[in-house]
Amino acid sequence: DAKTTQPPSMDCAEGRAANLPCNHSTISGNEYVYWYRQIHSQGPQYIIHGLKNNETNEMASLIITEDRKSSTLILPHATLRDTAVYYCILISNFGNEKLTFGTGTRLTIIP
């Protein structure tokens, strides 16, 4: 059973904010929300992660709801290079995790 659910695809206009949702209603207390993306022919790229507080780095912002059952990745000013498949996954901090990606969201940035 998938622990996260994401829309299969989204479009966003170049220069606008891209908001990618993720549902994780069965998240455990020790699980972090991680976001990766994979651009065609490249390896997965780490974007951001968080436990319960909102997080921001040079790439994106992560908003996690108070009940932690869902989150949103925000790319503030999308560019064509942000076209990729985005994966939302849950990772516990208690050991080295074997990453498993679901189907993710295919984000297409429209010029």
Place this chain on the structure above:
Amino acid sequence: GAGVSQSPSNKVTEKGKDVELRCDPISGHTALYWYRQSLGQGLEFLIYFQGNSAPDKSGLPSDRFSAERTGGSVSTLTIQRTQQEDSAVYLCASSGRDRGGNQPQHFGDGTRLSIL
């Protein structure tokens, strides 16, 4: 560069040959992972190293697959007597540790292996 480096980026070989794939992790990262990704498929875990030890080899598909890591740094994944079903992108990732626990895994761009 400061990222995970994998070589070769592409490898084409005949069925039955042996291949060796190399991964240079980010300097200082103690954990190293090998995955593979087949066309249109998800990520498949192969093996995990902590330092030079491999506490989890559960993902290796058969005894034709082996991996080693020396000096807590470079790792090689070897596939003997390659089969066509071995064709995939082989990805390496590394991560460090801080007081808060594990750090994110950072990936290389993979080796695209094609078995003819």
